Amino acid sequence: MARYKHIDTNPRFLPIDLSRQLLPGTFEHALNHLLDHEMDLSNLDARFRNDDTGAPAYPPALLLKVILFGYSRGIVSSRAIERACREQVTFIALCGDHAPHFTTIADFVSTLGEDISRIFSQVLFICDRQGLIGREMFAIDGVKLPSNASKSKSGTRADFERQVEKLEAAAQAMLARHQHADKSSIEAGLEAKAAQRVASLEREAAQIRQWLSAHPEERRGSKGSVRKSNRTDGDSAKMATSKGVIQGYAGVAAVDGKHQVIVEAQAHGTGSEQELLMPMVEAIHGLITDDSILTADAGYHSEANLKALDAMGVNALIADNNMRSRDERFATQDRHKQQPDPLYNKSAPDDGKRLYQARHFSYDPKHKTCICPAGKKLYRTGSNCRINGYAAIKFQGAQRDCLPCTHRDKCLRTPDKTKTRQVAIFLGKAVAESHTDRMKRRIDSPQGRSLYGRRLGIMEPVFGNLRHNKKLNRFTLRGRIRVDVQWKLFCLVHNIEKLAHHGYAQ
Known part of the structure; x- marks a missing residue:
């Protein structure tokens, strides 16, 4: 009968050179070289007061190494990182067989604050020095993630x-x-x-x-509207996603198109993407050149944003909600959409009621008068109106005519609540072209479609790496500043991986 050697998977003592466990070309090797030889972490020394008295502290570089390596493996818990520093060889090699207590790790992450921006900028500078930033196209997009907050404790x-x-x-x-x-x-x-x-x-x-x-x-939005507060995490917000409504934050990233390096990362407690575009553009304005193109999806589109970009001289391609409906390549997109489940379809049922449209009203362009289907004359409420870039005239019926009218059921959607009918007669395109009109013309051109089509290939690999490979499915901290630190740490992992994959520190 054949005999085999006994395989001991739990040896007591091993002669290991820790420095040889960090193989060139790997993420951990690039991380170790980066924090030991390239990064300036002197600003973190101010948090220690143990020059003459007190125990020696763990070096910030050591803590950053184990935290970033843990994040790269999907390990976010400070207790799990501490356990890995005692049990896993790569963690032991990075920390030099010094296992920081989990409270030390948690406190370090929670108190990074503005220091994380300086660390992020230094890594970005090294990426630029290695030629990983092309400055030809920047794509901005975000991902909504749940936070460490209870959705049931939200409200005004x-x-x-x-x-x-x-x-x-x-x-x-x-x-x-x-x-x-x-x-x-x-x-x-x-x-x-x-x-x-x-x-x-x-x-x-x-x-x-x-x-x-x-x-x-009350918690107020950018336009003064009341927003719901959360008693667990006051900076988080309710956000609508494809998986339902969550209580969380929006992690926004600006990505360079050459090698998908994240050039800016911010976390915000709001679901309105329109508010997040300009802070991102202002943060990366130093990287934008005259030949750079900025792209973003329809969530970031607004007339105010386009006007601000034009004032800054930024060349941008930002889609609007109707971009695909104007593109003949998406003419058959409806057949590929999933049909709504009738058991969970909460839309109002179609009662077959058909209301009078604007075409049913008789408009006299010479005298600028309007007659309703019941034969009553409407009075003018606005002569020089502009609606979505179109010139229009608004009319409204008088109460003495509308209240006793027998056509109320066909004219008003809610005849028991609405007293009179209002109608807008469109006269055509407005003379003054808006920023939205110019953007539509640019993005509908063959060159605009070709350039905008590259945005998906720039952004989605980044979010796929963070969400799937790094297992970023929720933020574990509370407060916008701490969540912003955690979001930047994950984006740092992505950028350091780019350095490692392109031969850095070999």
Whole structure:
């Protein structure tokens, strides 16, 4: 019978040279060389006060090594990183057999703050020095990720006030029931559970009251509108995604088209992508040249953004919501879309009701008058209106004509609520061309379609690497500053991988 050597997968002692575990061409080798020989981390020395007294601290380079290498392997938990520094050879080689405590790792990440921007800029400078940034095309896009916050604890101040009133009323009702009940007929265990429930309701109500006193003002958007606040993470926001509504942050990245290097990364607690375009453009404005082209999808399109880009002299291609409907290549796209599930289709059912359209109203261009289908004359409410780049005249019916009219069901969508009908008569294209009109003409040209088509190949590999390979499926920290640090750390991993793949430090 054949005999084989015993394979011991758990040897006690191994003669290992730790420096030889970091093989040239790998991510860990590039990371080790970068932080030991290229990076200036002197600004991180200010956080230590142990020159004369106190224990020696872990070098910031060591902490960055194990954190970034952990992120590259999808390990985000500080406890898991500490365990890996004791058990995995590559982690041991990076930290020199010094396993930092998980509280040290967590505190380092949470307090990086603005220092992460300086570290990101230094890595970006090295990428530029290695020739990885072409400055020909920059693509901007974002990904919405859940945060370490409870979606059920979101709302306006009015929502929270109603919620606390319900909690207090429920607690009082439970107390009243037990006071009137015969205590002899209530088991001791049930009575204790009821008391715990009342205490829980009162405790939650007290927490909401405390939050309301600490936040006397509503959270406002960029245009002054009221936004829902979250009592777990006040900087996060509710965002609509293809998977439903999440409570989280939008991680935005600007990517160079030559080698998909991330040149800027920001995390924001808002689902409105239009607000995020200009901060990204201003951050990368130093990299943009006269020959550079900036691309972004329809989520970042607005007349204000296009006007600001034109004022800055930035050559951009930003799609609008109707770009694909104007492209003959997407004429058959509807047949490939998934049909809505009738069990979960929440759209209003079609009741077959057909309302009067603008074409059913008689407009006299000579006298600028309008007659409704019932034969009543409408009065003019606006003569020089512009709607989506088209000149229009607005008309509205009089209450004395509309209220007793027998055509209300055919003229008004909600005849029980709306008193009079309004209609806009379009006169054609406005004389003054808007920035949106010029952008449509540029992006619909053969050259514009060809250039804009490159955007998908620039952005999607980056997000695929971060989401799938690095297992970035949620942010684990709270607060915009800390989430921004975590988003930049993942983007740093992506950029250092680019350096390693192109022969850096070999």
